[in-house]
């Protein structure tokens with residue numbers, strides 16, 4: 001496997017029929033870590049997400065994530081704070097060999113119905129380098145000071 005250290009890898013996108021006319025996913029500021037993803041829902045049929053419910057929102061694009069990277073689908077803080085809208089599987093993982101449409105799994109943790117209209121920026125995707133470890137089964141773990149202590153063992 002090739003390990004990339006490119007900080008500006010090219011992300012190839014394929015626009016699907018439901019993505020016609022949508023703005024490309026984009027970094028909304030110079031230093032933004034994530035590119036905002038837009039809802040490719042039907043213009044004439046906005047999606048209403050009721051409190052406590054979840055839904056898979058299409059983005060209208062296939063992303064060819066460069067090998068050695070992943071896409072992390074994360075919530076937008078504003079939607080989370082104002083409306084209780086977040087990604088249920090956060091951070092969603094888009095594998096570099098995935099060739100289906102990227103979708104966003106939203107859940108409404110707020111108290112009001114939330115309307116998702118076409119083109120709305122619903123989440124953001126961070127392209128991050130991936131390390132694939134080699135798995136090796138052993139019979140005894142090396143000794144450390146911490147040992148098996150966890151879950152608060154070092155105190156508050």
Ligand SMILES: O=c1ccn([C@H]2C[C@H](O)[C@@H](COP(=O)(O)OP(=O)(O)OP(=O)(O)O)O2)c(=O)[nH]1
Nearest residue numbers: 073089091092093094095098101102103104105
């Ligand atoms: O928020 C997300 C998360 C995942 N995916 C797509 C891309 C990813 O490569 C694929 C599989 O995701 P994941 O590995 O998290 O799900 P799984 O339940 O393990 O499915 P699979 O058995 O297909 O790997 O689903 C999305 O479009 N959006």
Ligand SMILES: [Mg+2]
Nearest residue numbers: 093094095098
């Ligand atoms: Mg998987």
